[in-house]
Amino acid sequence: MFSYIKVTNAQKKILQATLQLLERDGYQSLTVRKICEEAGCALGTFYHSFKNRDDILSFLILNEHNRFREENREELSQLDPVERITETISATLMYFTSLGTGVMEEYFTPKNKAMNYSAFGRSDQRYIIVDGIKEDLKLAAETGLIKDAERDGEDFINRLVLEIENIFYGTIFNWSINDGGFDIDRVFRREMKIFLHYYKA
Numbered sequence: 121m122f123s124y125i126k127v128t129n130a131q132k133k134i135l136q137a138t139l140q141l142l143e144r145d146g147y148q149s150l151t152v153r154k155i156c157e158e159a160g161c162a163l164g165t166f167y168h169s170f171k172n173r174d175d176i177l178s179f180l181i182l183n184e185h186n187r188f189r190e191e192n193r194e195e196l197s198q199l200d201p202v203e204r205i206t207e208t209i210s211a212t213l214m215y216f217t218s219l220g221t222g223v224m225e226e227y228f229t230p231k232n233k234a235m236n237y238s239a240f241g242r243s244d245q246r247y248i249i250v251d252g253i254k255e256d257l258k259l260a261a262e263t264g265l266i267k268d269a270e271r272d273g274e275d276f277i278n279r280l281v282l283e284i285e286n287i288f289y290g291t292i293f294n295w296s297i298n299d300g301g302f303d304i305d306r307v308f309r310r311e312m313k314i315f316l317h318y319y320k321a
Contacts, residue, residue, distance in 0.1 A: 122136075122183050133159040135180060136159070137155050137159035138155055142223065147227065150173050152173060155176070174227060182248065185211070185249050186248065192207075204256050205312075206313075209253070209284065210308060213292065213304065217292070217300070217304055228293060254278075257280055266319045283315065287308070288308070291307055294307075
């Protein structure tokens with residue numbers, strides 16, 4: 121189940137326990153102590169690998185992100201870099217929403233640093249999500265699919281990543297406060313299309 125991220129056997133047990141508790145009790149009642157009891161591990165084992173429950177969720181999201189890219193590698197390779205960004209992030213978005221509005225309301229708070237993927241160092245495997253977006257944006261710039269990149273260089277790419285993150289988080293926030301009352305994938309794709317159209321060469 122967690123073959124798309126680098127984790128130890130102890131971490132796998134913790135991640136599996138988290139999924140079981142999420143399905144059974146929801147995110148609001150999820151605590152580190154309950155996770156450890158479900159996984160049959162000590163608190164020290166948990167904190168050796170994860171900072172808190174939000175940190176665990178970021179690893180679950182990364183696993184799903186990597187799974188999608190691996191299982192759809194051939195199809196994604198046929199897309200241009202701009203299209204690939206939308207497809208990849210959309211898949212991650214749909215995994216987020218599959219966890220339910222309750223999880224999103226608890227996870228998406230200003231205090232949760234685990235969701236700030238751009239803040240992770242390059243050595244952190246969770247940076248893969250940001251790194252993938254950056255690589256596709258650079259490729260899009262090199263092939264002339266987006267404008268202004270050559271003039272502004274790396275700062276331009278970083279700015280685009282931040283704006284894409286804002287679209288991603290904003291779409292989930294609106295979906296959550298509306299109790300999941302709209303087609304989030306359609307709305308996200310529309311917002312990305314508008315955003316990327318502005319930068320297309």
